[in-house]
Amino acid sequence: MTPKEALKGKKVFIYARVSTDGQEGTLPDQIKTVEKGLKELGFSGKPEIYSEQFSGTRNPIENDKFRPQLAAMIEAALASKKPAVIVVRDIQRFSRDPYDLGELYNPLRRKDIPIVSINERIVLGTKTNPVPQSDLIGPILVTVGGTEVSTRMLQTKQGLARSKDKGILQGSAPLFYRKEVLEPRRELDRLIQAGVGITEASRRLGKSTSFARKNRDKINQIVAEGNRDILNDWFDTLELVRDYQNELNEDDRGSRATRRMKTVVRMVSGYLNNPNAGFPKPTRADLEEYYNNFTLYKVKKKR
Numbered sequence: 001m002t003p004k005e006a007l008k009g010k011k012v013f014i015y016a017r018v019s020t021d022g023q024e025g026t027l028p029d030q031i032k033t034v035e036k037g038l039k040e041l042g043f044s045g046k047p048e049i050y051s052e053q054f055s056g057t058r059n060p061i062e063n064d065k066f067r068p069q070l071a072a073m074i075e076a077a078l079a080s081k082k083p084a085v086i087v088v089r090d091i092q093r094f095s096r097d098p099y100d101l102g103e104l105y106n107p108l109r110r111k112d113i114p115i116v117s118i119n120e121r122i123v124l125g126t127k128t129n130p131v132p133q134s135d136l137i138g139p140i141l142v143t144v145g146g147t148e149v150s151t152r153m154l155q156t157k158q159g160l161a162r163s164k165d166k167g168i169l170q171g172s173a174p175l176f177y178r179k180e181v182l183e184p185r186r187e188l189d190r191l192i193q194a195g196v197g198i199t200e201a202s203r204r205l206g207k208s209t210s211f212a213r214k215n216r217d218k219i220n221q222i223v224a225e226g227n228r229d230i231l232n233d234w235f236d237t238l239e240l241v242r243d244y245q246n247e248l249n250e251d252d253r254g255s256r257a258t259r260r261m262k263t264v265v266r267m268v269s270g271y272l273n274n275p276n277a278g279f280p281k282p283t284r285a286d287l288e289e290y291y292n293n294f295t296l297y298k299v300k301k302k303r
Contacts, residue, residue, distance in 0.1 A: 001131050004041045006114045006123045010085040012038065012047040013077050015070060017093045019055050027051050030089050037118030038087060047087070048076065056096030061103055070094075074104065077113050090119040091141050173269040176242035178251070183242065185215050186235040192216060225276040234275040237282055241268065244287050263294040 016030040031049060038047065050073040058066035077084040086108065088094050094115060095101040105115065105124060114131075115124040120141065125131030177184055184205050191201040202212040222231045241264070245251060250258045252265040265272075267290045271279040290297050 001114065001123050001125065001129050003116045003118075003121055003123055006085050006116050007038070007041055007043050007087075009083060011077075011080050011082040012043060012045060013073050013084060013086045014047045014049045014051075015073050015086060015088050015093060016049070016051040017056060017067070017070070018053050027053075030093070033089050034087055034118050037089075048073075056092055056094075057100070059095075059097070059100040059103065061100075070104070074108065078107060078111055084113045085116060086113060087116045087118065089117070091115070091117045091122070091124075173252070173265045173272045174238065176238065176245060176252075178242040178245045183235060183239050184211075185219065185238065188212060188215055189219050189231070189235070192219075222275060230275050233281055234272075237268070237271060237275075240282065240284065241265065241272075241287065244284070244291075248291075260291045260294045263297050264290045267297050 014031060014034050016027050016034065018027055018030070031051065035047070050069040052067060052069035054067045054070075060067045060071035064071065073086070077086060086094070091101075095104060108115070109124070109126050112126040112128045114126050114129070116122075117124075122133075123131050174185075184207060187205060188201055188207075191204060192198075196204070198212045198216065199209055202209045205212070219231060222234060244264070245261060248261070250256055250261040252261045264287050268282040268286070270277060271282055275281075
């Protein structure tokens with residue numbers, strides 16, 4: 001059965017899918033590609049279109065929150081009074097997992113609803129009209145795509161593990177307030193220890209009460225999970241980084257931000273965000289190493 005034969009006299013359901021926000025703009029292009037392919041195959045009717053942003057490794061049978069548009073399309077195709085066919089740009093739009101492909105497609109296959117791939121020019125056969133070559137190639141194409149996704153996910157997890165070993169954590173490091181005479185968090189702690197209330201402490205520091213409350217909670221958390229020696233080491237490290245930034249007149253954000261300083265702060269972000277997590281306390285030598293050899297430590301661009 002050819003794609004043209006699969007479309008003849010059928011109600012056409014188009015399914016389009018992208019995985020990420022960055023790909024969202026490609027949905028209209030994906031649908032246009034399918035519509036153009038349908039026209040080239042001689043189809044002149046009005047297809048029913050379903051599209052969504054979701055990973056192709058998600059299975060709506062496993063969780064009804066996954067790929068609701070796919071589930072709705074399958075339900076509509078199965079309920080169609082007119083013989084139906086599902087059309088996708090490529091077979092990986094339907095699924096990126098060969099096991100899910102079988103689970104999702106079997107109800108359609110039993111009802112003689114084929115899947116046509118425009119780009120690959122293949123038709124997944126049905127129980128009544130099997131297409132041996134396509135039924136072999138289809139799962140292979142899905143497996144190739146799924147393997148790529150799985151490998152990428154594994155590499156991401158491994159990269160995060162290596163980053164944590166180096167002292168990196170996801171999320172922004174604290175601000176360093178390098179233009180201020182006193183390190184405000186250390187000064188806040190001194191005022192609180194002296195019995196000064198949050199409102200008065202924030203006034204003396206020239207900061208908002210939300211700043212004072214947020215950092216009071218952070219200080220209390222560090223002490224509760226560790227002790228005051230760890231807290232003082234944390235204050236020392238904040239001052240170490242800010243003094244280094246002042247010395248070089250560079251920041252990790254804003255108009256004076258440099259790649260070198262961004263790399264320095266990234267490499268010590270694990271300790272700065274959680275000094276109780278077991279990361280090594282950064283030294284001046286560490287900062288110089290990250291700064292001078294930043295190309296070894298900077299974030300690698302995705303290809």
